[in-house]
Amino acid sequence: MRLAHARTADGDRPVVHLDGQWYDLRPLHAAVTPAVLGPDALAAIRSASLPAVAEPTEFAPPLTGIGKIVCIGLNYTDHAEETGATAPPEPILFMKAPDTVVGPTDDVLIPRTSVKTDYEVELAIVIGSTARYLASPDEALAHVAGYAVSNDVSERTFQIERGGQWDKGKNCETFNPFGPWIETDVADPQDLELKLWVNGDLRQNGNTKNQIFGVAHVVWYLSQFMTLYPGDVINTGTPAGVAMGRADGQFLRDGDVVELEITGLGRQRQTFRPA
Numbered sequence: 001m002r003l004a005h006a007r008t009a010d011g012d013r014p015v016v017h018l019d020g021q022w023y024d025l026r027p028l029h030a031a032v033t034p035a036v037l038g039p040d041a042l043a044a045i046r047s048a049s050l051p052a053v054a055e056p057t058e059f060a061p062p063l064t065g066i067g068k069i070v071c072i073g074l075n076y077t078d079h080a081e082e083t084g085a086t087a088p089p090e091p092i093l094f095m096k097a098p099d100t101v102v103g104p105t106d107d108v109l110i111p112r113t114s115v116k117t118d119y120e121v122e123l124a125i126v127i128g129s130t131a132r133y134l135a136s137p138d139e140a141l142a143h144v145a146g147y148a149v150s151n152d153v154s155e156r157t158f159q160i161e162r163g164g165q166w167d168k169g170k171n172c173e174t175f176n177p178f179g180p181w182i183e184t185d186v187a188d189p190q191d192l193e194l195k196l197w198v199n200g201d202l203r204q205n206g207n208t209k210n211q212i213f214g215v216a217h218v219v220w221y222l223s224q225f226m227t228l229y230p231g232d233v234i235n236t237g238t239p240a241g242v243a244m245g246r247a248d249g250q251f252l253r254d255g256d257v258v259e260l261e262i263t264g265l266g267r268q269r270q271t272f273r274p275a
Contacts, residue, residue, distance in 0.1 A: 206239020
């Protein structure tokens with residue numbers, strides 16, 4: 001099942017994809033919010049009789065009311081190698097503000113003074129039920145509502161060369177394109193291909209099986225330090241191929257087009273523009 005917001009001339013419309021058909025979700029919910037993500041609510045959607053709609057031509061972010069976005073750094077073996085970093089013994093954490101989220105085809109704004117704006121295709125976990133102090137990773141996936149595509153856009157000068165925390169390079173306006181949908185039925189989150197192109201050039205081509213800390217471990221680990229609530233999002237790191245890891249750099253400039261996709265989770269396309 002896919003949960004999404006179709007962008008229409010009359011505003012964003014909540015929709016759901018079941019058995020090859022898109023349906024209007026408004027008879028049950030005015031929007032896809034954290035309240036929609038619990039097991040009972042998802043079961044009710046599956047059993048409801050909803051009006052069919054045409055396949056959306058444009059999507060807004062698939063979730064409103066995101067509580068927090070927690071991100072995992074250096075979580076792929078090949079990405080750690082390309083940046084010259086040692087694989088961390090525990091997950092590296094940083095946060096992104098929910099107001100960085102934009103739709104999967106919205107423009108991304110290159111910050112003023114930026115010379116190192118970078119791209120990162122990432123698997124996003126969407127939490128569906130409250131998780132705190134989970135006893136083991138075996139309990140984690142029961143708290144996941146679904147998965148989506150995130151582009152964890154970063155400004156590397158702000159992040160690395162300006163002192164302080166990574167948050168400065170991660171929270172610029174429009175720095176988290178999200179969607180097009182939340183997929184609730186993923187058989188194995190540890191076997192998904194992630195790809196990203198810049199102006200048609202394939203830059204990233206990875207698989208979640210190469211994560212240092214898998215999805216279940218990440219959710220369990222985070223629950224030891226913070227409570228995860230329905231509607232929280234976790235960006236789980238990026239594979240090799242980011243501009244920071246390339247000998248030629250090739251950071252993003254005005255007019256560059258970035259496209260990215262993850263198996264079964266849809267595709268994004270952004271044009272980068274100056275703020």
